[in-house]
Amino acid sequence: MAADTAIRSAERPTPRPHAVRHSAGPSQPWILMYHSVGDPTGDPYGITVARDRLDRQLGWLRRRRLTGVDVGTLLRAHAAGRSRHLVGLTFDDGYTDFLHEALPVLRRHACTATVFVLPGRCGGTNEWDPLGPRKRLMTEEDIRSVAAAGMRIGSHGLYHQRLAGLSDDALHQETRRSRELLHEITGTAPESFCYPYGIVDRRAADAVRAAGYTYGLAIDPGPLLGPYALPRTHISHADRNLRLWVKRLRHRFVPPGDAR
Numbered sequence: 001m002a003a004d005t006a007i008r009s010a011e012r013p014t015p016r017p018h019a020v021r022h023s024a025g026p027s028q029p030w031i032l033m034y035h036s037v038g039d040p041t042g043d044p045y046g047i048t049v050a051r052d053r054l055d056r057q058l059g060w061l062r063r064r065r066l067t068g069v070d071v072g073t074l075l076r077a078h079a080a081g082r083s084r085h086l087v088g089l090t091f092d093d094g095y096t097d098f099l100h101e102a103l104p105v106l107r108r109h110a111c112t113a114t115v116f117v118l119p120g121r122c123g124g125t126n127e128w129d130p131l132g133p134r135k136r137l138m139t140e141e142d143i144r145s146v147a148a149a150g151m152r153i154g155s156h157g158l159y160h161q162r163l164a165g166l167s168d169d170a171l172h173q174e175t176r177r178s179r180e181l182l183h184e185i186t187g188t189a190p191e192s193f194c195y196p197y198g199i200v201d202r203r204a205a206d207a208v209r210a211a212g213y214t215y216g217l218a219i220d221p222g223p224l225l226g227p228y229a230l231p232r233t234h235i236s237h238a239d240r241n242l243r244l245w246v247k248r249l250r251h252r253f254v255p256p257g258d259a260r
Contacts, residue, residue, distance in 0.1 A: 028225075029078045030251045031071060031088035031217065033198075033232040034113075036135055037101040040237040044131045047092075049237045051101045057235065058109040060244050061087060068111035070152035071192050071215060071230075089113035090217065090232060092156060092194055093126060094143070096136040103149055115151050116194035116217075117143055119181035120158035120173075128160045128196075140185050147186045154192040155179055155213070162197055163204035171204070176211040191215060200229050 035047035037054055049057070061068060068089035069077075077083040089106070091098050094117030106113060121127075123139040138146070147153050157163070157174040158181075166174065175193065183189040191214040195204060198219030205228040208216045214227070221229030233247050 028231065028251075029074050029083050029086070029088060030248070031074065031090060031230060031232040032068070033217075033219070033234050034089070034091045034102070035093055036095045036097055037091075037105075038095075038097045038135075042133055045129065046236045046238070049235065051105060053237050053239075054102060055105045055108070057239060057244065058105060058111060060241055062109055068106070068109070068113060070112045070114040071154070071217065072114070072152055073112065075215060075227075088232075090154075090194065091115045093160070094118055094121075094138045094156065095126075096138050096142060099138065099142055099146055103146070103151070106151075107149075113151055114154045114192055115146055116154045116156035116192075117182070118156050118158065118160055119143075119178050119185060121160070122185075126160075143182075143185055147188070152190075152192070153182060153186055153188075154190045154194055154217075155182055156194045157196050160196045162199055163195060163207070164199060164201045171207050172211075175204075175207045175213075179211050179213065192217060198232075200224055205229050 034049060037049055037051055040048040040050055058068060065085050066087045067085060069086050071088045071090060074083055074086050074088040077086055089111060091102060091113055094115060098115055117138055121137050124137050125134045126137065143153060155178040158178040161170070161174055163171060163174060179189055189212065193208045193213045194217045200216065200218040200221055202224060205216055205224055209228050215230060216228035217230045217232055219232055219234065221231055225231065233251060239247070
């Protein structure tokens with residue numbers, strides 16, 4: 001199919017702390033963006049964090065009286081003025097390694113997270129990444145297991161396509177249809193949508209809203225900053241205490257649009 005060909009040929013932008021505006025200023029809650037948990041060797045995108053490094057990163061948060069929670073919990077607490085000691089945890093793409101590597105670490109630190117999955121690729125691989133190792137994606141049963149473990153399931157679209165420039169039908173499939181499928185899989189319609197590649201434009205944000213989601217998560221939302229274009233901080237294997245501290249400071253003190 002032409003769509004699948006486009007997916008396979010798309011290059012994933014590599015998140016770099018100096019190139020991506022992660023901060024949202026003190027008025028926005030802090031949301032961390034993870035992807036795969038496993039062996040980071042041979043990952044050209046910098047999106048794989050080793051299990052022991054994730055353990056240390058969550059430990060760093062806990063030592064600062066911060067507890068990782070799913071996005072819905074974070075934003076509801078933020079609206080009520082009770083999010084001071086909370087940070088959002090998100091895991092994109094729905095890799096199987098979340099179930100076996102990330103989940104035990106999250107439980108150890110009494111954290112929850114939102115896991116963004118691709119219902120159109122259940123049991124498949126990350127074919128959209130032209131470089132790096134192939135990684136297995138969750139099956140429907142895996143998704144149900146993650147939900148049963150207390151994690152929140154969100155949509156990452158149907159096939160991991162950039163939403164900008166898609167036809168109306170394809171945009172509908174990526175937003176509304178993916179939500180319907182996840183409702184069928186888990187019994188609960190997801191409240192949050194994560195834009196593939198972190199890229200959002202006005203048309204995509206409007207489609208996410210119209211599909212019934214409550215929140216939309218990007219990377220650098222620019223002028224679209226709001227409930228349907230929330231910024232996140234990319235976390236990599238390289239992030240240890242000092243780098244985490246710097247990213248925390250950037251989030252707290254740099255207003256939206258001023259990060260360089």
